[in-house]
Amino acid sequence: MEEIKATITGTLHSFEKHAGDDVTKGETIAQIESMKMLIPIEAPNTGKIIEWSVTAGDFVNENDSVGMLD
Template sequence: MQEVKAAMAGTIFQIEVKVGDSVTKGQTVIILESMKMEIPLEAETDGTITAIHGNEGDFVNEDDVLVTIQS
């Protein structure tokens, strides 16, 4: 199981996946917005999205778990 965590505090700008989706290593799963920059967060392994922790527009802190991937 892999957890995609927020690289920095910011707002969830766009969720690129939904629960049940298959993803590949390097695929963008969430885009954060912080200090007017968009920061793509990528899957570090192939697998299936089992949980999304948050919604677009939610504020998150650094190291918050945003997506769970089961390989």
């Protein structure tokens, strides 16, 4: 298992992929709003989203764990 980490400090805006979805390395899986811009969180590797540990609207800091990938 591998952690999915926030790429920047901001508010978790939306999820492009949900628990159980297969993802490809580099694919946008969520977005963070920071300074009125949407910044993608990309899949660190190919695998399956196990869970998200945050919800849309949560504040996250750069490098916070926001989910798990298998």
